Amino acid sequence: MKTYKRERHDIIEERKVLSITALAEFAERYGYYVVQSLLIFFLIEKFNISQELSASLVGTALAMIYISAIVGGYIAERLLGYYRAGLLGSALMLIGYFLLASASSQNSLCLGLGLICISSGLIKSNMAAFIGRFYDRSSFDDSRRDFGFNVFYMGINLGGFLGLVLATSLKDHFGYDIAFYSSLVVNLLMFIMLCSGYKLIDKHLLDIRFSLLVILRVCLILVVYISLLFYVFKYPEVANYSVLASAIVSIFILLISIKKSSVRKVIAASVFFLLSIVYWALYFQMFICLLLFVEYSVKQYLLNSGQILSVVSLTILAFAVIMGRLWIYLAKKDRMTNDIDKFNLAFVVMALAFIVIEVFIYATPGSIKVSPFAFIIGYFIIGISELCISAIGLSLVTKIAPKGFVALYMGIWLITLGIGGKLGGVLSSYFYIPETDVVLAKTNMADALDAFVLIAVLASLAILLLRKFVNKYTH
Numbered sequence: 099m100k101t102y103k104r105e106r107h108d109i110i111e112e113r114k115v116l117s118i119t120a121l122a123e124f125a126e127r128y129g130y131y132v133v134q135s136l137l138i139f140f141l142i143e144k145f146n147i148s149q150e151l152s153a154s155l156v157g158t159a160l161a162m163i164y165i166s167a168i169v170g171g172y173i174a175e176r177l178l179g180y181y182r183a184g185l186l187g188s189a190l191m192l193i194g195y196f197l198l199a200s201a202s203s204q205n206s207l208c209l210g211l212g213l214i215c216i217s218s219g220l221i222k223s224n225m226a227a228f229i230g231r232f233y234d235r236s237s238f239d240d241s242r243r244d245f246g247f248n249v250f251y252m253g254i255n256l257g258g259f260l261g262l263v264l265a266t267s268l269k270d271h272f273g274y275d276i277a278f279y280s281s282l283v284v285n286l287l288m289f290i291m292l293c294s295g296y297k298l299i300d301k302h303l304l305d306i307r308f309s310l311l312v313i314l315r316v317c318l319i320l321v322v323y324i325s326l327l328f329y330v331f332k333y334p335e336v337a338n339y340s341v342l343a344s345a346i347v348s349i350f351i352l353l354i355s356i357k358k359s360s361v362r363k364v365i366a367a368s369v370f371f372l373l374s375i376v377y378w379a380l381y382f383q384m385f386i387c388l389l390l391f392v393e394y395s396v397k398q399y400l401l402n403s404g405q406i407l408s409v410v411s412l413t414i415l416a417f418a419v420i421m422g423r424l425w426i427y428l429a430k431k432d433r434m435t436n437d438i439d440k441f442n443l444a445f446v447v448m449a450l451a452f453i454v455i456e457v458f459i460y461a462t463p464g465s466i467k468v469s470p471f472a473f474i475i476g477y478f479i480i481g482i483s484e485l486c487i488s489a490i491g492l493s494l495v496t497k498i499a500p501k502g503f504v505a506l507y508m509g510i511w512l513i514t515l516g517i518g519g520k521l522g523g524v525l526s527s528y529f530y531i532p533e534t535d536v537v538l539a540k541t542n543m544a545d546a547l548d549a550f551v552l553i554a555v556l557a558s559l560a561i562l563l564l565r566k567f568v569n570k571y572t573h
Contacts, residue, residue, distance in 0.1 A: 111232070112232070112246065114295070115228070115229060115232045115246075116229070116246055116249050116250065118291060118292065118295040119225045119226075119228060119229055119250060119253075120249055120250050120252065120253030121253060121288065121291060122184060122188070122221065122225055122253075122288050122291065122292060123221070123222070123225050123226075123250060123253045123254050123257065124253040124254070124256055124257035124288075125188075125257060125284045125285050125287065125288035126187075126188075126191070126218060126221045126222060126225075126257065126285070126288070127253075127254050127255075127257030127258045127261065128257040128258070128260055128261040128281060128284045128285075129191065129195060129214070129261065129281035129282075129284060129285055130163070130218060130257075130258070130261070131257070131258045131261030131262050131265065131411075132261045132262075132264070132265040132277055132278065132280065132281045133159075133198070133214065133278070133281065134156075134159075134160070134385045135261070135262055135265045135266060135385065135389065135403070135404045135407055136265050136266070136269055136274060136277055136278075136404075137155075137156050137159060137385075138152050138153065138156050138385070138386060138389060138390060139269075139274075139390075139393065140274050141155055141156075143274075144201075144274060145204060145207065149390070149527075149530060149531065150527040150530070151334065151527075153386050153387065153523050153526040153527040154334055154337075154523045154524060154527050155331065155334065155523070156385060156386050156523050156526075157382070157386065157519050157520045157521070157522050157523015157524060157526070157527075158330060158331065158334065158337040158519075158520060158523060159211055159215065159331075159519075160382055160385070160515075160516070160518075160519025160520065160522065160523065161337070161340075161341055161516040161517065161519045161520035161523075162212075162215040162327060162330060162337075162340075162516065163214075163215050163218045163219065163516070163519075164512045164513065164515040164516035164519065165219075165340075165341075165344050165512070165513055165516040166215045166216050166218060166219025166220075166323075166327075167218070167219040167222055167223045167509075167512045168219070168509045168512060168513070169216065169219055169319065169323050170183060170187065170216065170218075170219030170220035170221070170222070170223060170224060171219075171223055171224065171227075171509070172319075173186075173220065173316060173319060174220070174224045174227065177312050177315060177316050178312075178316065180224040180225070180227045180228035180231065181224075181228050181292075181296075183220045183221075183224045184220060184221045184224045184225050184228070184292060185289075185292045185293065185296070186220055186316075187216070187217040187218070187219070187220025187221040187224075188217065188221065188285060188288050188289040188292055189217075189289060190213050190216060190217040190220070190320075191213070191214060191217035191218070191221070191285050191289075192282060192285055192286060192289060193210075193213050194210050194211070194212075194213030194214035194217055195210070195214065195278055195279070195281045195282035195285060196210075196282055197209055197210030197213065198210035198211065198214065198278050199274075199275045199276075199278035199279045199281075199282060200275065204332065205332070207331070208327075208328050208331035208332045209324075209328050211327070211331050212324050212327030212328045212330075212331060213324065213327075215327055216320065216323060216324055216327065223512070225250070226247075226250065229246055229247065229250055232246075233246060248418075251418070252415070255411050255414050255415045255418075256415070258408075258411045259408050259411040259412055259415065261281075262404045262405065262407045262408035262411060263404065263405050263408050264277075264280065264404075265277055265404045266402040266403055266404030266405065267402060267404070267405075268280055270402065326340070337520065338520075341516065341517055341520045344513045344516060344517065345513070345517060347513075348371070348509075348510045348513050348514075351503070351506045351507075351509070351510060352364050352367065352368055352371075352510070355499075355500050355503045355506070355507075358500035358501055358502055358503060359500035362567075362570075363498070363500070366498070366567065366568045366570075367498040367499075367507070369438075369564055369568050370437070370438075370441070370494060370498065370568070371510055371511070371514050372514075373441050373445075373557060373560075373561065374487075374491075374511065374514035374515070374518065375514045375517050375518045375521060376518070376553065376557050377441075377444060377445065377448070377487060377518065377557070378514065378515050378518025378519060378522065379518045379519075379521040379522040379525060379553075380448055380522070380550055380553060380554060381448070381480070381483075381484065381518070381522070382518065382519050382522035382523075383522055383525070383526060383546075383550065384407060384410065384477070384480065385407075386522060386523060386526035387526040387529050387531055387543070387546055388455075388473075388543075389403060389407065390531040391531050391539060391543045392406055392407075392470075392473055394531060394532070394533045394534075394536075394539055395467055395468060395531070395536050395539040395540060395543070396467055396468045396469070396470055396472070396473060397467045397468065397469060397470055398470065399470075400470045400474075401470055401474070406470055406473050406474060406477065407477065409473075409474055409477040409478055409481065410477045410478075410480055410481040410484065411481075412481075413477070413478050413480075413481025413482065413485075414481050414484060414485060414488075417481070417482065417485060418485060421482070421485040421486075425440075436565075436569050437494050437497075438561055438564075438565050438568045438569060439565070440486050440487070441486070441487065441561060442558055442561040442562070442565075443483075443486045444483045444484075444486035444487045445483075445554045445555075445557045445558045445561070446554070446558055447479055447480075447482055447483035447486060448479075448480060448483040448554050449550075449551045449554035449555055449558070450479055451476045451477070451479035451480045451483065452476070452547045452550045452551045452554070453547075453551060454472070454475055454476050454479060455472050455473060455476040455547060456544055456547040456548070456551075457472075458471070458472030458476075459472065459540050459543060459544050459547075460544065462540070464537065465536045465537050466536070467536055468540070491511065495507045495508050495510075495511050525549075526546075528546075529542050529543070529545060529546035529549075530542055531543060
């Protein structure tokens with residue numbers, strides 16, 4: 099009887115926790131994808147920044163959003179707790195979107211982007227950690243935990259899908275400011291919901307006592323880090339040093355983890371982290387040079403550039419369960435059971451997506467714009483590729499991390515996404531996509547796709563060479 103009452107009580111609490119956290123992440127992802135799908139055009143058209151520098155700045159934004167998750171995680175773990183950190187992030191996000199929507203100078207632009215980065219860092223990982231802590235203290239088994247995270251990730255993908263579908267339409271009809279204000283409105287609702295939900299789930303909050311010292315420490319960290327972000331966006335060369343510093347910190351963590359593991363195991367883990375950087379550098383081209391090409395040189399009678407981009411989110415929503423069952427089926431057949439093989443498949447599928455897009459470009463004569471089906475099909479394939487990586491990403495980290503280094507290895511994983519984003523921006527800056535010259539745009543895009551395919555193929559070959567070594571020291 100007591101067990102039944104405990105389980106029923108946990109189900110009620112689960113609904114509260116999942117409703118609030120999933121909707122919070124929905125709002126955060128909505129704003130994130132609105133910004134990512136419009137930022138490069140915003141920089142070029144409103145601030146007259148060159149395409150090369152704009153591509154680099156978009157890469158910087160991608161990098162700092164993921165690197166900021168480390169700072170957000172520290173504030174949550176050491177000072178505020180997960181939920182309070184998310185609440186703080188939502189407040190800062192409101193200011194960030196207001197500054198971005200009303201930006202009339204590069205200073206307000208840089209400060210707005212900086213606030214959006216740190217607020218995403220405070221929300222993104224901490225909402226997931228809050229759910230994990232709830233299940234740790236509940237009577238549920240792992241299957242129920244999986245259900246909870248499926249609901250949470252549904253919120254993530256729905257927010258991303260809606261943001262991508264609406265962003266370009268809002269920009270085309272009402273301007274950039276209204277598109278960014280829509281993010282502000284959605285996140286205002288999140289802030290109100292988190293405030294009102296505070297009492298509903300206060301029993302699940304970390305027992306952390308507030309003091310003047312804690313508040314001062316949080317304020318000091320935020321002031322220093324937001325100032326750093328401002329200068330990172332204001333002076334692009336600073337971004338390179340900040341990403342380099344993140345890489346050095348990651349290497350240092352890997353080196354000290356040898357004490358708890360072995361040199362070969364740490365090398366095997368490093369292989370995964372390096373492959374992750376390469377993968378995300380290719381993946382994030384969708385928000386940079388591929389996005390420019392779709393806007394300038396693809397027929398948009400069917401879907402606009404943001405809506406075409408939403409095909410990836412839609413694919414993940416539609417095929418996540420199917421791919422999950424496929425991995426289970428293949429595991430039973432003793433095929434594709436190793437994580438390194440899934441990484442390899444992700445690169446092969448990514449290369450296939452780029453080849454499909456390139457075939458459509460070559461099949462389109464002269465100055466005629468490319469069919470949108472090139473990118474609808476290509477982005478569908480990229481969505482499948484992402485499922486090959488996302489199926490193992492964080493789970494892989496928990497397996498390869500030595501005891502006592504799981505959280506630090508999680509941090510390295512997030513840093514690989516950040517470095518990949520920055521590398522993607524640098525890579526994209528080498529390929530100019532003109533707005534009015536369709537022939538030149540197609541030529542340059544084909545050259546870029548050749549480079550992307552070559553990188554994916556080289557990564558796949560490297561995996562084949564290292565496969566036995568990695569498998570031996572990660573299982």
